[in-house]
Amino acid sequence: MSENHSKGGKRRAEVLDPETRTEIASNAAQERWKQEKTLPKATHIGEIKIGDIELPCAVLTDGSRIISESSLNRIFSTATGGKQRQLRKESGSNLPLALSSKALAPFMGGVFEERELLPVQYKDGRRKHSGYNASALPKMCEVWLRARDAGALQKQQLHRAEAADILMRGLAQVGIVALVDEATGYQAERDKDELHKLLSIYLAEEKLAWAKRFPDEFYKQIYRLHKWPWPPSGTSKPGYVGKLTNQLVYEKLPQGILGELQIRNPKKEGSKHRQWKHHQFLSEEIGQNDLRDHLLLLVTLMKISPDWNTFMVHFEAAFPEPGQQVPLAL
Structure with a gap:
């Protein structure tokens, strides 16, 4: 949002009477509540451990296996979350922060399926979380390794590629869906079904x-x-x-x-x-x-x-x- 738009919004708010401002705020709160009410819920939660890497994960009511967005940012994002989100907003990119480095752009083609990189909002109890479909994780690792092998990464990014290498080796032994099911305890539920x-x-x-x-x-x-x-x-x-x-x-x-x-x-x-x-x-x-x-x-x-x-x-x-x-x- 530009500075002019911000000032304009403040001026409009100042000329509104208190009752109107209260009504607008109430309607906005109700809309947020409706959206949150329709969010899928985590039925099973857990943590995948591969080497020293820990990945919080969940299985949702619709059966989706989700990897925590914050854990992916911690492993792959090359800048702080606030700075990266600002850069992403300015560029109009919908990519996850874990893939927002410009060095990765040439290696993204044909890797991900449509909508696979859309964030998933869900609730764990009363808390709202964000994550990505677990099937995207091996592909994220692949993009980082492609960039590393092509010499496209900067020195300070190489440890991100090392983490991708560790994850890929672990995932090569056991599928990501099986890992999520085991970590969350959903495996027993799945077997029962x-x-x-x-x-x-x-x-x-x-x-x-x-x-x-x-x-x-x-x-x-x-x-x-x-x-x-x-x-x-x-x-x-x-x-x-x-x-x-x-x-x-x-x-x-x-x-x-x-x-x-x-x-x-x-x-x-x-x-x-x-x-x-x-x-x-x-x-x-x-x-x-x-x-x-x-x-x-x-x-x-x-x-x-x-x-x-x-x-x-x-x-x-x-x-x-x-x-x-x-x-x-x-």
Whole structure:
């Protein structure tokens, strides 16, 4: 705002009567209150630590992952916030302070998506904050590193590029969204939501009528590999076969499915047996088809195995536990 405009505004305010000035101030306050009321809220907050760098972050009600503007300014801005904001206002630039150095301008082309550099206003309790979408952080680092590699930075700016290098190395190991989710505790919420979505499509809303889902060949191969005689018709299978069925089949369904099946199909009171079969609770479109494909693969692995130990090597290679080292077949 120019000095003439400022003086003009003061003169206009002086000629207004007190009631009018109060009304204008009240309307302005109400407008600010309305705007703040519509701001997204931070549902989860935390701090990412990469080396000695700390980045306050948040997850908002709309699912946006946000990095604090003040932390980005502290890492990348080459002047104080007040001075930089004045320079940005005078130049008409909408760039973040973290990218407002003139030395970076030649290296900005094609890096950011439309609206990716717009600041995001949000509330954490009663306090209002400003930040940027977390997806912009690796790209900000890229711009600084491009400028450094081209020799475009001044000596006093090089430590900003060093910080960008540290951040990029850290982000190369774990994605920025995953880091925000872990730092804010949103990961557990996200996993819970993903599990809910999975259960809704993998399990049936109502228990299905019984139908034969496990082929006889599945059990015949279990008996063959253990060198057990096939039982006469009408003879029930030993409990150990049921344990093997859980181990080979239900424990290998997507994580969370077996736990929900056990809730929906509890053991009968005073008994080790369940009233129904777990597969009666799998949805026809997704769960039953996945079960069928899994059983076909198991039977194939069994058929190419001469004994149970060999089969288990094949089984563990096909369905490794998280972090498990798969043995090599020699």
